[in-house]
Amino acid sequence: MREKTCTICKEPFTYKNKSKQYCSNACKQQALRNRQKVKLKQSIYAMEGLNGTHNVKLINRMFNTCIRQTESMCKGMSIHYSIIIFMKKMIQSLKLNAPVDSKLKKQLDRMKGIMTTLYKYSKNNQCEYGYVCFDQRTSNNTLNALNQIKRLRKKSDSNN
Numbered sequence: 246m247r248e249k250t251c252t253i254c255k256e257p258f259t260y261k262n263k264s265k266q267y268c269s270n271a272c273k274q275q276a277l278r279n280r281q282k283v284k285l286k287q288s289i290y291a292m293e294g295l296n297g298t299h300n301v302k303l304i305n306r307m308f309n310t311c312i313r314q315t316e317s318m319c320k321g322m323s324i325h326y327s328i329i330i331f332m333k334k335m336i337q338s339l340k341l342n343a344p345v346d347s348k349l350k351k352q353l354d355r356m357k358g359i360m361t362t363l364y365k366y367s368k369n370n371q372c373e374y375g376y377v378c379f380d381q382r383t384s385n386n387t388l389n390a391l392n393q394i395k396r397l398r399k400k401s402d403s404n405n
């Protein structure tokens with residue numbers, strides 16, 4: 246009979262069979278539970294990672310759509326006030342779902358600023374049917390701000 250230390254309870258135990266790792270059935274069960282816990286944790290991490298990247302891809306795609314839509318709104322297109330509200334809310338929820346402290350979140354925050362300005366403008370300048378067309382100054386300011394965001398987005402693309 247030889248002696249070795251149980252990997253679970255750290256108590257010394259005697260063994261006949263060299264492959265025996267645990268002092269008792271209880272410790273053997275505990276070891277099995279530990280392994281299952283690790284597996285579960287690993288799969289949870291893997292899932293979170295996957296969802297994380299899917300989220301970012303989706304946010305980026307919707308963000309780009311919002312930028313393009315806002316650009317066309319600044320090119321003399323008359324739009325309904327409700328579209329602005331919709332886009333403002335969309336940017337807000339994209340921002341909420343963007344990874345904490347990310348460049349993407351900061352870019353969305355800038356976009357939110359643009360949407361707030363356009364929202365205020367359309368609140369005061371819509372026709373009786375709720376349609377609005379931005380004046381030259383608002384359009385130019387917005388397009389400039391959008392170009393800045395697009396530059397930031399290109400830069401963070403090449404950094405990744």
Ligand SMILES: [Zn+2]
Binds near residue numbers: 253
């Ligand atoms: Zn043990």
